[in-house]
Amino acid sequence: MTSEDARPDGSGRRVTLAEVAERAGVSRSAASFALNGRLDQRLSAETMARVRRAADDLGYRANVTAKTLRTGRSGTVALVSDFVSSTSFANSMVRGALERLREAGLLLFTVDTQGDAEVEQRFLDDLIARDIDGILYASMFTRRVEVPASARRVPLVLMNCEATEGPAVSSVIPDEEQAGAAAAQLLLQAGHDRGIWFVGTFPPGRTGGDAWHAWGPMALPLRLRGLRDALQDAGTDLAGEVAIDDDWDVRNGFAAAQRLLADGVVPRALVCINDAVAIGVGNALRRAGLHVPTDVSLVSFDGGLLAAASDPALVSLRLPQVEIGRRAAELLLEHGEARVERLRMPPTDGASIAPPRD
Amino acid sequence: MTSEDARPDGSGRRVTLAEVAERAGVSRSAASFALNGRLDQRLSAETMARVRRAADDLGYRANVTAKTLRTGRSGTVALVSDFVSSTSFANSMVRGALERLREAGLLLFTVDTQGDAEVEQRFLDDLIARDIDGILYASMFTRRVEVPASARRVPLVLMNCEATEGPAVSSVIPDEEQAGAAAAQLLLQAGHDRGIWFVGTFPPGRTGGDAWHAWGPMALPLRLRGLRDALQDAGTDLAGEVAIDDDWDVRNGFAAAQRLLADGVVPRALVCINDAVAIGVGNALRRAGLHVPTDVSLVSFDGGLLAAASDPALVSLRLPQVEIGRRAAELLLEHGEARVERLRMPPTDGASIAPPRD
DNA sequence: CTGAAAGCGCTAACAA
DNA sequence: TTGTTAGCGCTTTCAG
Numbered sequence: 001m002t003s004e005d006a007r008p009d010g011s012g013r014r015v016t017l018a019e020v021a022e023r024a025g026v027s028r029s030a031a032s033f034a035l036n037g038r039l040d041q042r043l044s045a046e047t048m049a050r051v052r053r054a055a056d057d058l059g060y061r062a063n064v065t066a067k068t069l070r071t072g073r074s075g076t077v078a079l080v081s082d083f084v085s086s087t088s089f090a091n092s093m094v095r096g097a098l099e100r101l102r103e104a105g106l107l108l109f110t111v112d113t114q115g116d117a118e119v120e121q122r123f124l125d126d127l128i129a130r131d132i133d134g135i136l137y138a139s140m141f142t143r144r145v146e147v148p149a150s151a152r153r154v155p156l157v158l159m160n161c162e163a164t165e166g167p168a169v170s171s172v173i174p175d176e177e178q179a180g181a182a183a184a185q186l187l188l189q190a191g192h193d194r195g196i197w198f199v200g201t202f203p204p205g206r207t208g209g210d211a212w213h214a215w216g217p218m219a220l221p222l223r224l225r226g227l228r229d230a231l232q233d234a235g236t237d238l239a240g241e242v243a244i245d246d247d248w249d250v251r252n253g254f255a256a257a258q259r260l261l262a263d264g265v266v267p268r269a270l271v272c273i274n275d276a277v278a279i280g281v282g283n284a285l286r287r288a289g290l291h292v293p294t295d296v297s298l299v300s301f302d303g304g305l306l307a308a309a310s311d312p313a314l315v316s317l318r319l320p321q322v323e324i325g326r327r328a329a330e331l332l333l334e335h336g337e338a339r340v341e342r343l344r345m346p347p348t349d350g351a352s353i354a355p356p357r358d
Numbered sequence: 359m360t361s362e363d364a365r366p367d368g369s370g371r372r373v374t375l376a377e378v379a380e381r382a383g384v385s386r387s388a389a390s391f392a393l394n395g396r397l398d399q400r401l402s403a404e405t406m407a408r409v410r411r412a413a414d415d416l417g418y419r420a421n422v423t424a425k426t427l428r429t430g431r432s433g434t435v436a437l438v439s440d441f442v443s444s445t446s447f448a449n450s451m452v453r454g455a456l457e458r459l460r461e462a463g464l465l466l467f468t469v470d471t472q473g474d475a476e477v478e479q480r481f482l483d484d485l486i487a488r489d490i491d492g493i494l495y496a497s498m499f500t501r502r503v504e505v506p507a508s509a510r511r512v513p514l515v516l517m518n519c520e521a522t523e524g525p526a527v528s529s530v531i532p533d534e535e536q537a538g539a540a541a542a543q544l545l546l547q548a549g550h551d552r553g554i555w556f557v558g559t560f561p562p563g564r565t566g567g568d569a570w571h572a573w574g575p576m577a578l579p580l581r582l583r584g585l586r587d588a589l590q591d592a593g594t595d596l597a598g599e600v601a602i603d604d605d606w607d608v609r610n611g612f613a614a615a616q617r618l619l620a621d622g623v624v625p626r627a628l629v630c631i632n633d634a635v636a637i638g639v640g641n642a643l644r645r646a647g648l649h650v651p652t653d654v655s656l657v658s659f660d661g662g663l664l665a666a667a668s669d670p671a672l673v674s675l676r677l678p679q680v681e682i683g684r685r686a687a688e689l690l691l692e693h694g695e696a697r698v699e700r701l702r703m704p705p706t707d708g709a710s711i712a713p714p715r716d
Numbered sequence: 717c718t719g720a721a722a723g724c725g726c727t728a729a730c731a732a
Numbered sequence: 733t734t735g736t737t738a739g740c741g742c743t744t745t746c747a748g
Contacts, residue, residue, distance in 0.1 A: 421741050
């Protein structure tokens with residue numbers, strides 16, 4: 001038998017349960033029970049073995065479509081997101097989910113909607129029409145989302161976002177506020193108590209508007225709150241904030257740091273909204289003759305590729321994406337009470353923090 | 359009608375074609391023809407409209423599982439890879455494929471095998487048992503792969519890899535050799551004709567062995583050949599090669615450059631096997647007091663996030679991942695003759711190349 | 717132009 | 733213990 005053929009006799013057709021039953025000399029139901037290991041049907045061990053052997057001989061594979069039609073369960077789950085599967089940024093969530101689902105023998109559908117509600121609706125309709133057993137609904141940025149009603153028709157867990165209607169729907173998100181506090185702790189422990197700036201707030205008078213600002217990301221306010229609260233608990237506060245008017249990328253981080261330096265500020269530590277901004281900030285510092293970490297300490301958030309590639313490597317509060325994906329899949333499988341879980345953002349081990357100069 | 363309900367009457371059950379037919383006062387077959395727009399059946403326009411209206415009124419969604427069982431076509435494709443969907447590196451291929459498949463109304467199953475042949479076999483069996491319409495078989499590194507026979511049972515296109523059995527199976531891969539030549543051209547055009555080193559060959563006497571070396575990546579030999587051929591065409595050659603014994607990452611790039619400099623070599627240009635290595639090399643150069651690009655020019659391959667984050671931004675021959683994904687999906691849909699397509703790797707626009715000093 | 721009926725491959729209630 | 737049978741919801745042939 002070549003494995004390229006559907007069956008040993010070389011014909012293209014796939015082997016059906018009826019053929020297995022016939023070969024084993026039993027009824028189709030007996031064959032079905034035997035192959036599904038249904039002990040409650042009290043088949044004789046001998047019959048079971050005979051059916052199994054027949055199935056092996058014929059290279060039988062159950063037709064999952066037929067099984068799904070009959071049972072209503074497909075053994076599939078869909079990952080519905082804006083950009084998660086198609087961009088590298090939050091992509092590790094897919095890994096976590098994939099791992100856990102595989103352990104449970106489930107297959108994953110992947111769709112990205114590019115943030116288009118109509119596209120999303122069509123995908124959801126199509127997926128539900130395929131009897132998917134559950135939905136993992138993910139967002140690239142941590143934010144509040146309005147979950148389409150049709151997604152509620154099957155078990156649902158949100159990844160990296162929270163439902164506007166609150167904890168009625170399960171979700172797994174990074175603990176942004178804890179991360180903000182952790183950033184503060186790292187600096188405080190190194191001896192920093194002043195000259196600490198934050199890079200990456202919205203420009204004054206602007207809380208949204210175009211592009212992703214309109215999506216209401218939760219990261220900024222929560223990180224900032226955790227950071228300030230922790231600093232204040234230690235009897236200090238931020239020296240100031242530097243706004244970024246657009247994407248949190250390398251170029252804008254660079255520009256923000258240049259503006260700060262041009263104002264004559266000599267920061268001792270900078271907390272950056274993400275790794276890309278921190279890299280840009282680091283580039284600007286270097287060009288200004290300032291050395292990280294001896295002149296200026298740097299902390300950021302994300303803990304991705306860029307943090308590791310930076311010289312020195314960045315201390316960054318890592319988004320626990322794999323863990324989010326895995327845990328969300330877990331909750332989906334558990335089928336328990338709805339709940340919101342916040343996962344710790346641990347620091348990467350970098351070398352961008354040192355005690356202040358003086 | 360709340361869209362949360364399966365049907366207007368609020369019951370959980372989904373609306374079936376039979377119910378639509380009944381409401382429209384036609385037979386199930388007529389309803390089927392109308393909803394599938396089968397003009398060949400010459401239904402009266404009036405009937406068609408009536409059926410459509412009934413379907414709308416009831417919120418009818420065809421049960422795709424039943425349709426699949428009947429037709430043998432599921433409207434799904436599977437992306438089977440080692441690590442592509444679960445890591446950020448080659449992930450943009452998913453985007454390209456996803457885009458093209460969506461245009462064709464197909465849904466995508468995503469599975470990653472972590473390079474485990476047994477896991478892969480199980481996934482393939484499961485997918486085929488679900489009547490998938492095709493397979494996109496992808497590899498994270500460009501390499502030759504042994505495609506499991508069972509994958510050949512459905513239309514198949516390889517992404518970023520070539521089948522060991524040659525062009526009998528379609529594949530879309532980056533044109534690595536062209537990229538090597540392009541790297542040479544970029545340097546030659548800037549006036550470089552000597553002191554050009556390559557960073558990232560295998561160590562002497564080692565062509566494989568552990569980890570990914572065993573997977574036989576095609577990138578290195580092809581890039582190197584394109585590079586050397588182009589240099590030789592211009593009457594020059596590499597000044598030498600620097601080996602990297604392990605992953606092509608930032609740390610190893612750093613170490614390689616330090617070794618080179620410790621040997622007293624003063625390179626004028628370095629061609630690095632990928633962006634990460636180039637970043638490491640850049641870090642080492644900077645620490646040695648050498649400035650990119652005025653003292654040393656840098657070119658690399660990949661053209662990813664890191665190339666853009668580098669300061670200065672790297673000139674890098676970009677892996678056309680989105681294009682590979684899109685084109686592979688295209689070939690899968692076309693159903694034409696098997697063929698191997700090589701896609702150009704265009705240079706990113708960076709600032710890491712300048713004319714040599716002297 | 718429309719309707720009846722077969723059947724895709726499987727599961728599970730029920731009968732023997 | 734085993735076998736018969738009725739569907740799951742849809743498409744499609746064929747007869748009207």
